[in-house]
Each structure stands twice: as structure tokens, then as C-alpha cells.
Amino acid sequence: MSLIPASKIPALPGRAEAFRVLETLAIGTAGGVLFLWANLPGGLISGAMIAVGGAALAGRQLTLPPVLTQTVLVLLGISLGSLVSRQLIQHMSAYPLTIGVLALATFCTTFGSSFYLQRMHRWDPTSALLAASPGALSQITMLAAEKGADVAGIAVVQTIRVIILTAALPLLLAVTGVTPGALPALPGEVASPFGLAALIAASLAAALLLRLVKFPASWMFGAMLASSVLHGTGLVEGGLPDWLRNIALVGIGALIGSRFVRIRLATLRSHVAAGLGSFAIAILISAVFVTVLLMTTDVRFADIVVAFAPGAMDAMLALALTLHIDPIFVGAHHLSRFVFVSITTPGIVHLFGRPQDDVDD
Structure with a gap:
């Protein structure tokens, strides 16, 4: 006699759901391999994201189950932690x-983009402020639903920002001449079986x-923290096999692209101008602060650009991995902005948005 109620036992995925997952992975892999073959920077992420996003807009019901998403995030966290060295840790004083x-840049970009959405596209203050807030998409969406804001419009603006940044940042760094050789290199050797077991066990424990x-972002940051400690202290040498790391990069790209499944094409068309315009305002304001830091500190251009990019935390950390950028610097800044x-x-x-009473009328 079973002691677990049938309602508590997770159901196995049906044939249709399993097919959607396999289709998502196949499309993402094809896009990533194509971009990698074309030698585009960040090709695995960008290619998978664009391919899956395009298929989702074309009507394919693409998806990744939570357990696969969590696995991808843990693998990315382990890979990011493998970049950590004592030299990187010494730079934390800045x-x-x-x-x-x-924090100041986030405040300015939020109000600048919000002002643009209100004046140019006649958005209400609450929806404009929530759409302009960088990162923390799940929290922003819940708050939008609670406040009666334009959830669909906010999702489109936020998603457009992530898609553009994920695709454009690698190209920007390539055009400006930033080469991977000047940045922390991924470990060339694969960790020993004992090292891999220690990495996985410690990463899962920290994430949980x-x-x-x-x-x-507990799955990614927990794995990154555990991997950073093991590599930074020299207890583990080497990282994940290249093929496993590449699977994780394709997975995060497919995950970002699958966000378009929840957005109707008509909704996207009606809000694309607002998304592009508010993104341009945010980038212009962020560029001012980035320029000031580049002129007054010795922080590397690539590090500061990815750290200040107003995109999703998981996507920006994945870019840090594929572009060989300081993961501690980028992770600390995106986590700080998420909390802020x-x-x-x-x-x-509450102070600047539409009063709650207006929503209930």
C-alpha cells in the first residue's frame, strides 16, 4: 500500500510534452551550431535564442521543463565558478x-525609460515603471498583475531588452576589439572524476x-559559489567537459528564446516600438555611467559593459562565461541590481505609479 497520495506523485511527461521539449532542444542546438559555424561571438547562446524565439513566434509551443532548466543553471554556475582564481578575488576591493x-545608474535608467514610455507611447505610470525596471522579471510580472498594470506590454518590453542584449553584446565586444585572450580563460583540462563528483555534490548542496x-537565482549562484570556493582554494583543478558546457550554453539560449511562446505576435507588434525605444534610452543612460567608470577606474571594458547591461541575470552571466569575462565581478553586480x-x-x-484605487474602479 502506497504511503504517498497519488495527487502528490509527479506525473510523467506525456508524449506531446516530451515532443515539445525535444523540438525545443533540436531547434536550439541547430541555431547554436549554425552561429558557432559562422564564428559569431557568443554563438551558442545567441543562435539557440534566436532560433527558438523565431520558432515560438511562428506558433511552435516550445518549452523546457523545470528540472532541465535547473540542470542548465547548475552547469552554468559550475562553469562560471571554474573561472575563479586568486587573482580575480584580489580585485574585489573596487x-x-x-x-x-x-545603483545610481539603475535608478536613472528606470526613470528615463519610464518617462519615454509615458510621453511617447502614452503608457500609464505603473506599467511604464515596471517595464523600465531592469532584471527581476518574475518579481516585476507578479507586481504588475497585482497592480493591474499592462502585463503583456511589460513582458514584451522586458523580453525585447534581454533578446537584444544577449545577441548584441558579443558583437559589440568583438567590434571594439576585445579579445578572449585578454580575459580569464576557461580551464583547458577536465576535472578528475573525483573533482567532478565533488563539484556536482557541492554545487547541488549550495544551490538547495x-x-x-x-x-x-539560487540554482546558478549556489553552484557558482561552491565551484568558486573549490577552484579558488585549489581543491579542484579543471572544469566540466567542453561538450557539457556547450549543452548548458545552448540550454540557456533556448530558455530565453522560449519566452516568446507566451507572447502573441499581435501583442509583440503593438509593443515593439515601445520596447526598442525604451531600450535605447536605457542604453544611452547606462553608457554615461560606464564611460565615467572607464575614465576613473581600471576596470576592464568588457567586464563593466556586461555588468552594467540592463538584462536578465542568468543571460548576462551566461555571456560572461562564453566571452571569458570576470564572473565574480559580473555576478556581484547583477545580484546587487536584482536585490536593489x-x-x-x-x-x-507606490510613490510614482498609478494609485491602487484607480485599478479597482
């Missing part, structure tokens, strides 16, 4: 200044612990 500047305390946005956005919406 973080308080740049994180402080990032952070998840228990409701830490943001999560804490301050409800208060900002």
Missing part, C-alpha cells in the same frame, strides 16, 4: 564603488541551501 554607481533561504530592484520597485511604484 566593487563597492562600482556597485554604488550601478540558497533555495531554502529564498536567495535569488526587488526591494525598491514596490516603493517606487
